[in-house]
Amino acid sequence: MKGVLLVNLGSPQSPTPKDVKPYLDEFLMDKYVIDIPFLVRALVVRGIILTFRKRQESSAEAYEKIWWDEGSPLIVLSKRLQDKVQQKTELPVALSMRYGQPSIESGLQELSDKGVTDVLLFPLYPQYAMASTLTILVQAEEIRKKKFPHMRFTDVPAFYNKxxxxxxxxxxxxxxxxxxxxxxxxxxxxxxxxxxxxxxxxxxxxxxxxxxxxxxxxxxxxxxxxxxxxxxxxxxxxxxxxxxxxxxxxxxxxxxxxxxxxxxxxxxxxxxxxxxxxxxxxxxxxxxxxxxxxxxxxxxxxxxxxxxxxxxxxxxIPCLNDGDEWVGVVANWINEWAHAEMPVT
CATH class of the missing domain: 3.40.50.1400 (Rossmann fold)
Known part of the structure; x- marks a missing residue:
C-alpha cells in the first residue's frame, strides 16, 4: 500500500523561551545546518548561543509577533495543506516536521498503522539544500532502518523548475x-x-x-x-x-x-x-x-x-500556503506517483 509523508521545517511548541530553547537546540545541532565537528558545534550552540537568556527571549519574542490563535503559522498552514491534499487523493497523507512536532517518526508510524509500505517522501522545499532537503532525507532513512524496515521510500526531488x-x-x-x-x-x-x-x-x-x-x-x-x-x-x-x-x-x-x-x-x-x-x-x-x-x-x-x-x-507577498492551485499541483504529483511504477522525477 502506498502513502505520502509531507515534511516541512518545524516550529517551537509555543513562543516562549522554554519551548524555543529545545527547538533551537535540535535545529542548530543538526550537522547539516551547522556543519562543523560535533564538539565544536556543541560548544558554539550549547555553550554560547543557547546559554544566554537574552538570545532565547529574542527568538521567543520574534515567534510571539507572528503566532496565531491556532498556533505556529508554519504548522497551521502545513496542516491545512495536508487536509486539502488529502481530499484530492485516495492515498493516506501524513504530515511531519524535521524539527519539533509532529516528528518524522510519528508521521511514518501513522502511515505504518494504516498499512503503508511504500512512502512518497515529500520535502516541502522547492530548492535542494543540505540544511533542508538533505537533512530530511537522511533522518527519514535513519528512522526507516531502525523502526520501519518494511517500508520503501520514493523521494520527491527539488521541484524548483517543474x-x-x-x-x-x-x-x-x-x-x-x-x-x-x-x-x-x-x-x-x-x-x-x-x-x-x-x-x-x-x-x-x-x-x-x-x-x-x-x-x-x-x-x-x-x-x-x-x-x-x-x-x-x-x-x-x-x-x-x-x-x-x-x-x-x-x-x-x-x-x-x-x-x-x-x-x-x-x-x-x-x-x-x-x-x-x-x-x-x-x-x-x-x-x-x-x-x-x-x-x-x-x-x-x-x-x-x-x-x-x-x-x-x-x-x-504570501507564500503558496494552502492555495487551491498549489494544493492541486501537490495532489496531482501524488496521484501521478500513485498510478506509476516508476519513481517521481
Missing amino acids: PDYITALANSIKKGLEGFEYDHLLFSYHGIPERHIRKTDVTKSHCKINDTCCVTESAAHAFCYRHQCYETTRLVVERLGIPKDKYSQTFQSRLSGDKWLDPYTDVEVNAMPAKGIKNLAVVTPAFVSDCLETLEEIAMRANEDFKEHGGENFLA
Whole structure:
C-alpha cells in the first residue's frame, strides 16, 4: 500500500523561551545546518548561543509577533495543506516536521498503522539544500532502518523548475501584486553558507559561486541551491514578463562569522529608497508556507527598515500556503506517483 509523508521545517511548541530553547537546540545541532565537528558545534550552540537568556527571549519574542490563535503559522498552514491534499487523493497523507512536532517518526508510524509500505517522501522545499532537503532525507532513512524496515521510500526531488510549480508560483505572485503599483519586485531566498554549495557539488569542481557557473550546464545543478534559486526566479519572471530592471534576487537570514550567499536582503532593501525605489514588493520562493522568516523577518522587519530608509509602500507577498492551485499541483504529483511504477522525477 502506498502513502505520502509531507515534511516541512518545524516550529517551537509555543513562543516562549522554554519551548524555543529545545527547538533551537535540535535545529542548530543538526550537522547539516551547522556543519562543523560535533564538539565544536556543541560548544558554539550549547555553550554560547543557547546559554544566554537574552538570545532565547529574542527568538521567543520574534515567534510571539507572528503566532496565531491556532498556533505556529508554519504548522497551521502545513496542516491545512495536508487536509486539502488529502481530499484530492485516495492515498493516506501524513504530515511531519524535521524539527519539533509532529516528528518524522510519528508521521511514518501513522502511515505504518494504516498499512503503508511504500512512502512518497515529500520535502516541502522547492530548492535542494543540505540544511533542508538533505537533512530530511537522511533522518527519514535513519528512522526507516531502525523502526520501519518494511517500508520503501520514493523521494520527491527539488521541484524548483517543474512547470506546474512555476505556474502556481507565478500566479500567486500575480495575485499578490493586484492593486499594488510596485517599482521593484524582490525575490528573497533563505541564505546558506557558501561552503554548503561546494559540499553539494557532485563534480567537486564546477561551483565557483560567480556570475557564470550557475548558468553553465553542469551535473552540479541537480544539487546546487544557488543555481536552483536563480532558475526559479528566471522562470517566474519570464512567465510574468517582468523587465530586468524591475526585479532582483537576494538571500536572507545569514549568520555572522561566515561567508553566506549574497547579495544580502537587508542590505539591498535598505539601499533601495536612495535608488528611487519607493514601492517595493517582496516574494520568498524558498518557502511554500509562511513562517518566521517570511512573516517576521520580511513582512515586519524588512518593511520597517525599508520605510526608515525612505521607502513608502512595502508589500510582502504570501507564500503558496494552502492555495487551491498549489494544493492541486501537490495532489496531482501524488496521484501521478500513485498510478506509476516508476519513481517521481
